Amino acid sequence: MAMETKNEIIERNNAKLLFTPGPLTTSDTVKSAALKDMGSRDEQFIILVKDIRNTLLQLAHVSQPEYQCVLMQGSGTFGIEAVISSAIPRNGMLLNIINGAYGRRISQMSHIHNIPTLDLHYHENQLPILGEIEKALVDIPQITHMALVHGETTTGLINPVEEIGLLAKKHNKTYIVDAMSTFGAYKIDVEKLNIGFLISSSNKCIEGIPGFSFVIAREQDLQSCENQARTLSLDLYSQWLGLEKNGQFRFTPPVQALMAFHSALYELIEEGGTRARGKRYAQNNEVLVNQMRKAGFRLYLDDAIRGYIITAFLYPEDPAFSFEDFYQKLNDRGFVIYPGKLGRTQCFRLGNIGQLFPEDMNNLVVAIHEVIAEIGVKL
Ligand SMILES: Cc1ncc(COP(=O)(O)O)c(C=O)c1O
Known part of the structure; x- marks a missing residue:
């Protein structure tokens, strides 16, 4: 050729x-899907949002009612902050595994929200040491949640999401995974990996345009977020309730980004998933x-x-x-x-x-x- x-x-x-x-090069069909006005209460839009949520669950190899998909306005960081500030109870504690800038960002969030956090730092060209993670889980029973960045975009490093998920399961901790730059291009079976909350966004491997993030959550973990949020707009539980009640967002949705994303999901499936x-x-x-x-x-x-x-x-x-x-x-x-x-x-x-x-x-x-x-x- x-x-x-x-x-x-x-x-x-x-x-x-x-x-x-990301934002990244998108197809002409994805871009043109955004070139339309659409009311956020329009039935067509509500169906589209529902379809997006169901398709994302399928991509995560899970289904309702055990797992739920919550869409959140804003970039990927907003989705992560929604989880960090909603999921960890007042008497909870986060173990955060860090080997890059995005792991450090999770720590910044937990400190801003006054969440007791143990940061386990590793060099940016190093995998976390599983024995040290397990020792922390054994030594500090106050830990309730663990956070890991799957693909550290800082360097391109892929963290051992499965092995750390096994530790979360063994020690009965809720596992939070930032899969921002991997979801859609790496197989992530949310249930098999023991993930309680997975976060990714519209403008990464699904190849949509920027505008929102999404959370795949185990329903039981999502239920426990009730009355726990430390902010109004990033309240993951209320956002979910809103979407469940009438299929609508609580606040103005990024309509065009959602229309483009719907098209991007079809293209992903057409490509072979x-x-x-x-x-x-x-x-x-x-x-x-x-x-x-x-x-x-x-x-x-x-x-x-x-x-x-x-x-x-x-x-x-x-x-x-x-x-x-x-x-x-x-x-x-x-x-x-x-x-x-x-x-x-x-x-x-x-x-x-x-x-x-x-x-x-x-x-x-x-x-x-x-x-x-x-x-x-x-x-
Ligand atoms: C792993 C990871 N986490 C979080 C983010 C933050 O996402 P955003 O820039 O959309 O807020 C990014 C962005 O590239 C990322 O790669």
């Missing part, structure tokens, strides 16, 4: 290609990583612990390298990349989720070669 020129890519997409962890989407992303990632390695770039993480969503690359050692220049010159060519988010190590990140295909990854690396030559960096 002849390689597309960069102008053809831009024209095809009518926009820049986003090699980011989570398995097929994961396979495409893994192919994208393989092309990207192989070509970048060939070009002389080095990865931040060991292959054994990284996933296929996003990859952190170390800055070239040549002092001629400037991320700002690199970013801008790629941007001018229609390729949007992502900065690093690590404390000490200088990295940039390339995502391969969204409407991206192996040829897009090839084209990105061709552009990277051009830009590196233009700014005179030796790899």
Whole structure:
């Protein structure tokens, strides 16, 4: 197949290609599904919301009444904060497993809401140590909840969600999983993994546009959130009751984002579901990583612990390298990349989720070669 020129890519997409962890490149059908006015009390909209909630439960391999899906306005962080500030009782305690910026963000939330929290910190290129987690669970019986970020988008690391779920089950703790950047592209059987609350959002692997997050919750855990919320708008229990009562949101819903998401869910199913989407992303990632390695770039993480969503690359050692220049010159060519988010190590990140295909990854690396030559960096 002849390689597309960069102008053809831009024209095809009518926009820049986003090699980011979201918001990401979406299909034309998804974008056009948002180009409509719709009343939030319209029967058609209420049916659409119900369909979204049911389809998300299916993707999580669970069903009602044991599991429930709650949609929450705002970005992914709002969904996580809704869970953290609603699920943990006044006499409860959170064990938070941290090896990246999103784990640290959960801790920030629990501190703001005055929730007693034990932070278990690990290095950003390290998996958590299961023995230490278990020791904390045994030593501190006050712990009621555990939180883990499945895919740490800071680095692209995939945490051992299943093994930590087994510890949650063994010690009878409620397990909260931030699956923001993995849900839809990794198989996540919420019941099998003992997850009490899973959170993800509209603009990640399901390939919708930004506007809301969603929570898949075990009904029993959701019921225990009654009268526990520390905020009005992020009250997970009341949000659920509202959706159950009349299918409507308590406050103005992101109507266009929901219409686009409904379309995105159909496209996911048409593509072959989570398995097929994961396979495409893994192919994208393989092309990207192989070509970048060939070009002389080095990865931040060991292959054994990284996933296929996003990859952190170390800055070239040549002092001629400037991320700002690199970013801008790629941007001018229609390729949007992502900065690093690590404390000490200088990295940039390339995502391969969204409407991206192996040829897009090839084209990105061709552009990277051009830009590196233009700014005179030796790899
Ligand atoms: C793992 C993870 N958690 C939380 C978030 C926060 O989501 P948002 O930026 O939509 O608030 C992100 C965003 O990329 C993420 O990747």
